[in-house]
Amino acid sequence: MDSTWYRGVIVGVDGSHESMAALRWAAYAADLHGARLTVIAAHPVPPEAGPGLSNLAEDAHEHARRAADAARERLGTRRPGGQDVETLVLPGNAAHVLVQRSTVDDLVVVGRRGLGAFDRALLGSTSSALSAAVSGTVAVVPAGVLTEVPRRIRAGVGPVDEPDVLGTAFTEADARGCPLEVLHITGTDPMSSALLDGDPLASSWREATTTDLSDRLARWSDKYPEVSYTVVIRRGDPITTVLRGLSQEDVLVLGGRRRSAVAGRLLRSVPDAVLRAAPCPVVVVHAHRQVR
Secondary structure, three states: OOOOOOOEEEEEOOOOHHHHHHHHHHHHHHHHHOOEEEEEEEEOOOOOOOOOHHHHHHHHHHHHHHHHHHHHHHHOOOOHHHOOOEEEEEEOOHHHHHHHHOOOOOEEEEEEOOOOHHHHHHHOOHHHHHHHHOOOEEEEEEOOOOOOOOOEEEEEEOOOOOOOHHHHHHHHHHHHOOOEEEEEEEEOOHHHHHHHHOOHHHHHHHHHHHHHHHHHHHHHHHHOOOOOEEEEEEEOOHHHHHHOOOOOOEEEEEEOOOOOHHHHHHOOOHHHHHHHHOOOOEEEEOOOOOOO
């Protein structure tokens, strides 16, 4: 196990059931990787003082303080990662605060709320904004997750492994002692796939892509020989195909592209669409890691 993979695990809490599920998952991740756990409760601050705004600001701060206290109480005497837990109550939008506190090597964990598409665009989503804007790795945990030890890790990979989804997937499969399924999606619909099958250039490209994936898998398998993995190649819509067959007992690992927080809310990228619908924790990777 690569015990230094996470320099620190950060979890955002707001007192909700969803954030407590994220806290439990983050504490377990910190234990697995020997990492320091930091609990952050953020509260919005009005841009300027005005009638009634000071009371709203005080209420928001008090709510965040109670959320931090609830997290400390939930952890009790636990010391995830074998280290003291740092609990912070910080001013600002939750997504912005968590992005600012994260670094390339940090894992940021948040719970997932069930906002509809309209509410999501207007009110925003911390998980959506983080998956778009954070520089490192984000884990979005739905409240229904019952265990931190998954039955399987599924990694959705493309023709180019940047960011490094395979490195994260192998690390987690090794740390959690579960099998790894590497899912490679080669086409979007039967008609276009049939046309590509008849194109010699497309066939050569597909063969080169498969060879490259095999080479990358071999490198990570050499580093983590105890990890049992299978490769599944499917055609279809990326979102539907990635979600097919997932349960609450899985963990899904995907690559993400950094965008602004607003774009992360309004644009439906594959990672964003998947994390809104997945029944299991979704780990979105932005940083690239090298095999050592």
